[in-house]
Amino acid sequence: MTAASNTHPIGFPFKQRGLLLLFFAVAGLSIGLVLAVFGNLANARLAWGIATLPVLTALLLQTLNSLRRGDFGLDIVAALSMSFALWFGESLAADVVAVMYAGGQLLEEFASSRAAREMTALMGRVAGTAFRYKHGLLEEVPITEIAAGDRIMIRQGEVVPVDGTILSDRAVLDQSALTGEALPVDHHNGDEVLSGTTSIGPVFEIRALRPAADSTYAAVVRLVEKAQNSKAPMARLADRYGLAFLILTVFMACAAWFLSGDPRRALAVLVIATPCPLILAVPVAIMSGVSRCASIGCLVKDGGVLEALSRVRVAILDKTGTLTHGRARIVAIGNANWIEKDEILRFAASLDQASSHVMAAALITAAHERGLRLTPPDDVEEIAGSGLDGRVDGRRVVIGSGSFVKGRSSDGSPGACSESHRPGEVAVTVAIDGVIAGTIVLADPVRSEAITVLERMRRAGVGRIVLASGDRNDIASHVGNTLGIEQVLGELTPASKVEAVIAAKSFGPVMMVGDGVNDAPALAVADVGVALGARGTAASSEAAGVVLLVDRLDPLADAIVIARRAVGIARQSVIVGLSLSVAGMCAAAFGYLPPLQGALLQEVIDVAVILNALRALARPDDADIAAGGALD
Structure with missing residues (x-):
């Protein structure tokens, strides 16, 4: 069975069409069985044959549509088995195949939908409008009108529409739909927040970093759409195997008929090959893994x-x-005995507000994290590659490399000024009113x-x-x-x-x-x-x-x-499913499996491989991780 499109060639949505076809096939099967119980076999066969025709017609249209696209799927086998069953008067077997085919289509759709649930949940989460400040007033605008630099208000329960920097003191976000984090995440002033996350705390404001179309969430949606429309190499390989299996099926059916002279053996071979677990298992398992x-x-x-x-x-x-982490953090602060470590950081971070250097950003962030109050600096002079000289709270502050600060200071305390020699660390020396106060050591930690x-x-x-x-x-x-x-x-x-x-x-x-x-x-x-x-x-x-x-x-x-588990499950389902199908075809060819029993057996195989493929949705346990190297 090839994966069905969402819309049938005659215009019915896939799910509605599948339900309608299944209803006709089951209704005809039920009516025919009732008539057979009361001895009216002629009308029972007529009911089974009529119930088969809608499914067969839809299948032929779908097959022709697939052939025009160059897809050769095992739907052809299903069409042949129903057609030959009607031709040889096996209308009950034909109707059973129709029921199984229509039910299999719905089962595959359910499995694919179940597998894609987390991905489709990302789609359509962001509302179409947002509240933007303009000239001091709030206005509701489409998110497509938001530009970088706009000030946006995010209310409790709303999804952040664009990537932005928090302007408020605090924001509490549910990031589970986007990142998988189960617990709420606290963010503070200056932190960057991603679009697609949900506010579960008080109202806060952000400054948009980029338009909605260029945001993280929009990029994720584009990637999701690409993933849902893609076809894995293993799935394409399954198509090629499917063509080989189709040839094998037709050959075995013809050989069984020719050697035995009994057309029902050929019919039984076709029935048990309808549809094929090769086509069902691969896309379901791969999409489950994604x-x-x-x-x-x-x-x-x-x-x-x-x-x-x-x-x-x-x-x-x-x-x-x-x-x-890609950003410097304070690993140590050396201080003179006349000043506290936090006070050294406060003076340094206050002066660094006038600099765009990456180290300046690290000191300011560290000061905010410690709850220190920063004041605006005055008379700042920045010497590129060396340091800064300016005033904070009326006191002269110099920060930068040891040689730069020593050159602008008259005194120091033993141990207060020392360059770091550990790989990956940088020392920033701080002097206040001409006296070296201490050294702040920064590093980008593992x-x-x-x-x-x-x-x-x-x-x-x-x-x-x-x-x-x-x-x-x-x-x-x-x-x-x-x-x-x-x-x-x-x-x-x-x-x-x-x-x-x-x-x-x-x-x-x-x-x-x-x-x-x-x-x-x-x-x-x-x-x-x-x-x-x-x-x-x-x-x-x-x-x-x-x-x-x-x-x-x-x-x-x-x-x-x-990934290893999903591919392993797909391969396992294909091998087991195909082995069972081929074994059943051999039994049918030698007359040990009549058409009706063959149809029922094949449906059991299809259900088994789909349920097995859905195991790829489960969370890997310790045994999976320990055996990860052997899954392929």
Whole structure:
């Protein structure tokens, strides 16, 4: 059976048409059985034959439509079995096949809908309008009119329509539909929020970062539509196998008829081959896997990517923003005995409000997180690459490199000013009124979940892990040693990252994980490119086949296990289903399985393989993760 389109050629929506056809087939079967019980076999056969005709007609129209598109599915076998059954007077068998075919169509539609539930839940969540401030007044406008820089009000229960920066003190968001996080997430002033998340706290305001069409949620919707319309290589392979199975079925039916002289044996062979678990199991299992990945915040763009993900043997990971958070954080503050550490940070962050440097943003964020009150600086002078000099609360403050601050200070305290020599750390020295007050040490720390994720990847079958970074070799090596990574490559350009991916392919299919523009070429050339879409760039998300919607690596390890499990289930269903079908066809060819029993047996096989394929929707347990390397 090939996957049905949503609309029948004569214009009926698929679900309504399927229900109507099933009703006719079941009604005719029931009426015929009642007539047969009362001994009216002639009219019973007539009822069964009439009930078969609507299903057969719809099937022929669908088959012709598929043939025009170049699709050769096993619907042809269903049409042949019903036609031959009517021709040889086996109207009861024909009606049973019609019931089973119509029911199978509905079962497949239900399975596909069930598998795509998490993905379709993403569609249509955002309302068509939003409340925007203009000239101090609120106006309700279509979200298509929202531009970058607009100030938007988000009420409790509303879905955030565009990506934005929080202007209010606090926002509480339900991100489960977008990222799979079960618990509400607290956000504060200055934090970036993603479109598609739902406000479950007090009213708050955001500053739009980009138009609705360019937002995270809109990109997710486009990716979902692409995934739903895609066809996996395994599904395309199933089509080719389906054609071979069709030829085998016709050959066995003709041979059984020719050798036995009994046309009913040929009919029985056709009946038990209608439809085929090969066509049913693959799309349901693959879509179930894609859907399950989406539910944990890992968006797989299409079924082909899911299959490639299941075969990954080498993982290459960028450092900054991937294995680390991609933003500096305070790891230590050294202070003189006359000033508190928080006071040093308050003065430094207040002065840094006049700078656009990445370190300045880190100090300001840290001050906000500690609840420190920042004041506007005055008379600020910024010396590029060295530091800042200005006034805060009437006091002269100098911050920057140790040599810069020492050159503008007259005194210091032992230990208050020291440069960091640990790889990956940067020291910012602070002086107040000409006296060195202390040193703030910043670093881009390794993600807390990174070690666990890498270990889970290894358990899932990834045999080789490589760190590829544009940072200095000593910094990259420090991170690699911390995480126990086998191979570390530092000081890479975008072109050399591509070369690293190509070289790694000699060890097996390669997955590249990154988040920046410089990672996009490597993501595109890898067998599977993975982008951190929550904070990554649009270029990396477009080049990647997998997008992580949450700013964590955990879903990626789960996605590998899910992919391997889904492909394994699809392959298992095909092998078992086809084996049972071929065994039944052989039994029918030798006269051990009449047409009616053959139809019933085949439907049992179809139901079994579909239910088995739906197992790919389940959450992987510890046994799946432990056996991940053997699932394929």
